[in-house]
Amino acid sequence: MSDNSGLDVADLALNIKAWGKELGFQEIRIADAHADMSEAEAGMFKWLDEGYHGAMDYMGKHGTKRSRPDELVAGTKRVISVRMNYYPPKAKESWTVINKGDQAFISRYALGRDYHKVLRARMQKLAEKIQHAIGSFNYRVFSDSAPVMEVEWAQKSGLGWRGKHTLLLSRQAGSFFFLGEIYTDLLLPVDAPVGTKGSFCGSCTKCIDICPTQAIVAPYQVDARRCISYLTIELKESIPESLRPLIGNRIYGCDDCQLVCPWNKFSHLTDEEDFHVRHGLDDITLLELFSWNKAEFESRLAGSPIRRIGYLQWLRNIAVGLGNAPYSPEIIQALQTRLDDDSEMVREHVQWALEQQYKKENKESTE
Structure with missing residues (x-):
């Protein structure tokens, strides 16, 4: 466990958010790793019981590790959630492609480089900046790469709320963004959620x-x-x-x-060249x-x-x-x-x- 004594954690949290933006993340928020996840956990098990995961057997292999960070990474006290826009500039308008049957439609997140590598590398740099500032601390970075309930933690941290399509929505950025997490034992101040399921979806279907x-x-x-x-x-x-x-x-x-x-x-085009259209x-x-x-x-x-x-x-x-x-x-x-x-x-x-x-x-x- 890291020794947090003597740290100005409020100042550190502000620095983490500033460093994150310098590294290309549009927003960085922090959640308590011991926040109440009982509803999300119950929903996950019900979803699995219904068989809605199909052939994705890995979804059921890790049990409560998905909803309890301390079980996945011992000593985790905070979840730092980040988002990065991905919608590529100059990409052909989506409906134009979808409505032309001889064209191939590829989800806009996949037109550039693999986001797993891009986000993990950037979050690793963020962790190294923290380490340079305060010394060694315990952490692990994730981006759709481990049993982590990304949307739930992003919602808990205040990055947005879960829409009816199950994706995270942001009032400032819509949903065309990637999420990533850093699990850490640093006792950083936590951010307030902006809403829960469907908070700003209303009757829209x-x-x-x-x-x-x-x-x-x-x-x-x-x-x-x-x-x-x-x-x-x-x-x-x-x-x-x-x-x-x-x-x-x-x-x-x-x-x-x-x-x-x-x-x-309210979504924004990405400034990240790795996500620009290739080939x-x-x-x-x-x-x-x-x-x-x-x-x-x-x-x-x-x-x-x-x-x-x-x-x-x-x-x-x-x-x-x-x-x-x-x-x-x-x-x-x-x-x-x-x-x-x-x-x-x-x-x-x-x-x-x-x-x-x-x-x-x-x-x-x-x-």
């Missing part, structure tokens, strides 16, 4: 109504098994056939619930992406979060998009080239996509 697969089964409750982000990123097997037509051209993630949220009129992924056709071989996938998406899903899952997702695209002889030709793919999963989705294209071809020929 735009996020629930827009969801293409109706994955938001109730306010603050998402059935991941229906969520396009889960289906295209987390699910490693075949996508349920009934859900494929609903995915449209969303081949990596889905932003619909954020795009319609009124609070995102034209904001405005690219499904056919072009489908033509990439494995080596091209690996090289062009080096440093991208997309690379984590692997080449076969990438092809699976694009095949679904091609099946949903308007009829095109070029699409049929491209799909036929992968009918004998070594992967059974890819072959299955390619065959499904071809069937959809043939149906559209027959419809056009009879009209």
Whole structure:
């Protein structure tokens, strides 16, 4: 345990927030690691009992470590939460891409470099600044990388409130931002929350109504098994056939619930160059992406979060998009080239996509 005696913790907290902003975070707040998490904990276990986590078995492996920081990192007394904007400047307008069926829509957070690495490296620098100022102390940094209830801790710290789509919302910044945490045993002064679940959502249900697969089964409750982000990123097997037509051209993630949220009129474009669009992924056709071989996938998406899903899952997702695209002889030709793919999963989705294209071809020929 760190020796906090003699520290001016109020002054240190102000410095931490200033240093954080110098490092590119837009806001830094502090929560008591022993704050009441009973409601969140109960909600987590109910969500798991309902099976809403799907194939994400890791969600249930850590039990109360997710909601009790001291069980994950012994001696934790404070949770420093940070946020960093990610919406890239000059990215093609999202709805324009989504509504053009032969284009590939990629969630805007994934158009640049992998945020896990960017945020962790920046939080590590923040911890090192603290260490330089006060000497050695105990800490651990996280960014969607461990059993941490990020949104709950961000809400407790005052960064925002949980919206009905389950994401964190900020009155100053909407929701297009990443979250990160530093667990520490420093007894820093804590910040007051700005609200709890849905504090400033009112009767609005735009996020629930827009969801293409109706994955938001109730306010603050998402059935991941229906969520396009889960289906295209987390699910490693075949996508349920009934859900494929609903995915449209969303081949990596889905932003619909954020795009319609009124609070995102207050969102800000990122100043972080690492999150700027790379390789034209904001405005690219499904056919072009489908033509990439494995080596091209690996090289062009080096440093991208997309690379984590692997080449076969990438092809699976694009095949679904091609099946949903308007009829095109070029699409049929491209799909036929992968009918004998070594992967059974890819072959299955390619065959499904071809069937959809043939149906559209027959419809056009009879009209």
